[in-house]
Amino acid sequence: GAVVSQHPSWVICKSGTSVKIECRSLDFQATTMFWYRQFPKQSLMLMATSNEGSKATYEQGVEKDKFLINHASLTLSTLTVTSAHPEDSSFYICSAPRPGAGGARSSYEQYFGPGTRLTVT
Amino acid sequence: GQNIDQPTEMTATEGAIVQINCTYQTSGFNGLFWYQQHAGEAPTFLSYNVLDGLEEKGRFSSFLSRSKGYSYLLLKELQMKDSASYLCAVKSDSNYQLIWGAGTKLIIKP
Numbered sequence: 016g017a018v019v020s021q022h023p024s025w026v027i028c029k030s031g032t033s034v035k036i037e038c039r040s041l042d043f044q045a046t047t048m049f050w051y052r053q054f055p056k057q058s059l060m061l062m063a064t065s066n067e068g069s070k071a072t073y074e075q076g077v078e079k080d081k082f083l084i085n086h087a088s089l090t091l092s093t094l095t096v097t098s099a100h101p102e103d104s105s106f107y108i109c110s111a112p113r114p115g116a117g118g119a120r121s122s123y124e125q126y127f128g129p130g131t132r133l134t135v136t
Numbered sequence: 137g138q139n140i141d142q143p144t145e146m147t148a149t150e151g152a153i154v155q156i157n158c159t160y161q162t163s164g165f166n167g168l169f170w171y172q173q174h175a176g177e178a179p180t181f182l183s184y185n186v187l188d189g190l191e192e193k194g195r196f197s198s199f200l201s202r203s204k205g206y207s208y209l210l211l212k213e214l215q216m217k218d219s220a221s222y223l224c225a226v227k228s229d230s231n232y233q234l235i236w237g238a239g240t241k242l243i244i245k246p
Contacts, residue, residue, distance in 0.1 A: 047232050058223065058238040059179070108178050112232040123232055125169070125225075127178035 018042060019111050021128030028099055028135055035095045036131045038065075038109030044089035045111035049125070050082075053106045065092040065109075099135045107131045138162045140237035142224050147243045148214055156209045156240045158224035166227040169234065170198050170209045173221045182209070182222075211242075219244045 022037045038048055048065040063084055064072040071084035083095040096103055108130040112123035139161045148154040160168070167186040171179035185191055185200035185207060197210040209222055224237040 049233070059236050061233070061236070064233060106176075124181050124184065125171075125179075125232070125234060127180070130176075130178045132176075 018113060019109065019126045019128040021109055021131050023131060024129060025132040026134070028133070030100055030135055031098055033095055033097045034099055034133060035093055036107055036109075036133075038092045038094070038111070038128050040090045040111045040113070040126075043111075043113050045092075045113070046089060048086065048092040048109055048111045050084065050092075050094050051108045051110065053108060053130075055106075059108065062094075065094075067092075096133065099133070101135045104133055104135045107133060138226075138228060138235050140224055140226060140235055142222075142237045142240045144238070145241045145243065147245060148211075150214055150216060150244055150246050152214050153210065153212050154214060154242065156211075156222050156224075156242065158207045158209070158237055160205050160207070160224070160226050160235075160237075162226050162228040162235060164228045165202060166229060168198075168200055168207050169225045169227070170196075170207075171223040171225065173223060173239065175220075179223055214244050216244050216246070218242065 018041050020039045028034050046067045050062045051059045052062050053059050061074050062077045065084045065086040067086045073079045081097055086092040110125040110127045113126050142158045169184050170182040172182050173179040183198035185198050190199045195212045200207045221239040221241045223239045225234040
């Protein structure tokens with residue numbers, strides 16, 4: 016079953032409004048979560064790293080005042096797109112690292128949420 | 137800088153075998169991941185390599201050569217449902233962040 020959930024799965028909003036997207040780790044704690052954006056037929060683009068109990072780390076070119084990230088608990092991170100514009104329309108995906116199965120070769124796998132498709136009209 | 141290269145698109149026939157290559161140049165190396173992403177969906181984990189060699193998991197295998205900065209994903213007995221994008225990602229340091237390749241779109245033909 017899913018280990019990372021995202022809500023909503025899709026949202027349509029009017030230009031100038033704000034939209035909040037939630038990302039939850041379902042059966043494990045995640046002190047770090049990642050937020051990605053993906054435009055059609057393009058690869059994932061890391062927007063920011065969400066850190067529980069501290070400020071998020073934003074990638075170059077991503078406006079921190081426009082994309083507000085709050086990692087309020089060990090299982091929840093939220094991304095708020097403020098004053099949304101049509102060019103913000105995209106597929107937003109979160110991920111959280113979780114220990115992978117296996118012994119010495121185990122590593123933290125990134126588990127992705129199902130994504131949120133945002134359309135700004 | 138950090139760079140990961142993989143072919144943009146590949147085409148293969150149902151029932152055949154296909155190999156998707158990935159080369160990387162990163163400041164450090166702590167493992168290489170392969171993910172599958174169907175259109176409109178989030179990526180799903182396929183494999184992880186941190187030591188040289190081949191890791192086999194059912195129809196999918198992944199190979200790593202750290203000295204060459206090279207990996208490949210091998211898909212056998214291709215099925216139509218394997219049509220997807222395949223993403224190569226490297227963990228370059230000790231934190232959780234991955235460096236992503238642009239992905240290879242695999243098209244399976246009957």
